[in-house]
Every structure is written in structure tokens, then in C-alpha cells.
Amino acid sequence: MGLFSAAQKESQIGVDFLPTGVAVTQVHTGKKDPGAVIRSEFIAAAGTQAQVQALKQWVSDNNLQKTPCVCLVADDDCDIYQVERPEVDDSEMIQAVSWKIKDLINYDVTNAVIDSYPMPASSKKKQQQVGVVAARENVVSSYVESIKATSLELEALDVHELVRSNLEAVQKSTGESLTLLTLTSDKGLLSVYHDTDLYVSREFMIGIDQLAQASSDDQGIFDALLLEIQRSLDYFESFYGMGNVTSLRIFPQLDVTEKMAMYLQNFSNLDIDFLSFNSAHNGAINDGHTSGEVKERPVLEQQCFHAYCAALRDLSL
Numbered sequence: 001m002g003l004f005s006a007a008q009k010e011s012q013i014g015v016d017f018l019p020t021g022v023a024v025t026q027v028h029t030g031k032k033d034p035g036a037v038i039r040s041e042f043i044a045a046a047g048t049q050a051q052v053q054a055l056k057q058w059v060s061d062n063n064l065q066k067t068p069c070v071c072l073v074a075d076d077d078c079d080i081y082q083v084e085r086p087e088v089d090d091s092e093m094i095q096a097v098s099w100k101i102k103d104l105i106n107y108d109v110t111n112a113v114i115d116s117y118p119m120p121a122s123s124k125k126k127q128q129q130v131g132v133v134a135a136r137e138n139v140v141s142s143y144v145e146s147i148k149a150t151s152l153e154l155e156a157l158d159v160h161e162l163v164r165s166n167l168e169a170v171q172k173s174t175g176e177s178l179t180l181l182t183l184t185s186d187k188g189l190l191s192v193y194h195d196t197d198l199y200v201s202r203e204f205m206i207g208i209d210q211l212a213q214a215s216s217d218d219q220g221i222f223d224a225l226l227l228e229i230q231r232s233l234d235y236f237e238s239f240y241g242m243g244n245v246t247s248l249r250i251f252p253q254l255d256v257t258e259k260m261a262m263y264l265q266n267f268s269n270l271d272i273d274f275l276s277f278n279s280a281h282n283g284a285i286n287d288g289h290t291s292g293e294v295k296e297r298p299v300l301e302q303q304c305f306h307a308y309c310a311a312l313r314d315l316s317l
Helices: 002-008 048-061 090-101 137-150 160-166 208-212 220-240 255-266 302-311
Strands: 011-018 021-028 037-044 068-073 079-084 112-118 129-136 153-159 177-183 188-194 197-204 247-251 271-274 284-286 294-296
Touching: 011 048, 011 137, 011 302, 021 048, 021 302, 037 048, 037 302, 048 137, 068 137, 068 160, 068 302, 079 090, 090 112, 090 129, 112 137, 129 137, 137 153, 153 160, 160 188, 160 197, 160 302, 177 220, 188 220, 197 220, 208 220, 208 255, 220 255, 247 255, 255 271
Parallel strands: 011 068, 068 153, 177 247, 247 271
Antiparallel strands: 011 021, 021 037, 079 129, 112 129, 177 188, 188 197, 284 294
């Protein structure tokens, strides 16, 4: 049991509670093949109680008790704002930004859990911005208790908008600008990075289901998506004065998103490709036995994308 426990320490799990189920992804954290997906699964379940029970059963079935875990807070359970950075010491930042957002949230700020993160400075604006994440204290406590009930070891709570920075494509964009577009069934999230820092993040109500309705005669939804992308890039270029963004990476890769990518390529100068994970994380692997038997690596489930990003927290890829 001691050896098994030691092996568990070389992995981390990302958990994402979604409306229709729980997305979980476990990755390697050791020196050999860090970030490689060990298992990725979407467990259908509705409601907090059912989802916690389903996750608890998954942890038990895979003997993953006490494994480090990063849990995502649902978009509906938190708010993210950009405000002018208060002229205070870092030790006083939380108190200062709490005062700034107290009229923006619809509950008493004294009942909120608040954190902040620096935003990149603009060469065209003197006043630097700061990002602020706020959630109700009882909501945060519910996430903590939910993970505790599953026997996972909670390392951190995080949010979808920020965990995407953990991706290898972002980590290796040093000195470059990169746009990342991810799509779910009903919405899209676009992030613009420069030198690995997040500059712009925008959500819009265009998803895979809407894209699937496009026909050769009516591709208006592609035009609408192109407009959303262009607006984000125009804002990045005008507000920060960083020059043009040339690279766009997309997830997931499906027939409909491939069709969308071809359309975007025809009407833009972007270098467009689908998000690829470390080549060492894909394809076949040896099971480590002398037989030389080869097994296929687990595939990252589409719904598990942000759980995967969360699992990569603090890893260098």
C-alpha cells in the first residue's frame, strides 16, 4: 500500500462540475511525461448530491483516495471583473478590490470570497488593471466539502477562464501572441495571450450546435463567429498596442469545427490549427512489462477539456 500511495503522488486530478455531469481528468505530474493523460471521463449525473456521489464512486473504483485535486468553480457560481488597480501594497490588495466590486455583486461583500490577479499593463493606458474573482462564501464552502466527501485531496479551487493558461501551447508561447478558441455545445470562449500572459477573455453564445446548423447556402453563423474573433483581436491590438495576433488554436477538432476553420482561414490572415497536446502524450505507449505489449493512451474527452487544464496546474510542460 505504501508503494501504491507513493505512485499516486505523481499524478493530479482536475474536476469540473457541469450541469449534466462531472468531468474528471487525471494526469502525470512526475518528471517522466508530465501532463500525460492517465484517464479522462465524463460521468453523467444531475444535481450536487448525485454528482458528488458519482465522483466518490469514481475515486473509489480507481483507488485514487488522497490524490491531489484542482476543482473548478462553475461559471454561474463566481464573477470575474477587471477594475483599476488600487494604489496599495499587495498585502492590502484583497481589501481594496473588495471595496471596488462591492456595488457590482448582488450580495454583501462581507459574505464573499475574493481573490485577485494582475493584468498585463497597457502601453497606451497609464492605469493598470487587476482581475478580481468573487464567489459567495457558502458556495466556496460547498465545493470544499464536496471534494472532501470524495476523499480527494483539494489543492486549489480555480476558474475556467484562468486554467487555460496551464496548457502547453500557452506555456510555450513565450515572446509570441496566441489566440485560443474553445467551443462547447452552446457557447464559445476566446482567450488572447501574449508572452504566456492572458490579455483578453471573451465568452459568446455561439457553440458547436449552432455551427452544425450552417449550410453551404447559409454560413451566417460562421460570419458571426469571425466577427466575435475580430472584435477581440481588435481590442487586444488597440488597447495594448501589441501588434497583430497571427495564431489561432481551436478545440475540439470535429467535422463541424474543421469546416468552421476552413471558412475562417478563407476570410482571415490567421494561422489556424487545432490545439494539439504534447506529442509525447498522444499515440501508443508501452505498458512497462517485458512483454512489450503496447496500449493506446487515453483520449481526452471533449467535456473534460477544462478539467484537463485544471489538472495541469503548477506543471511545467
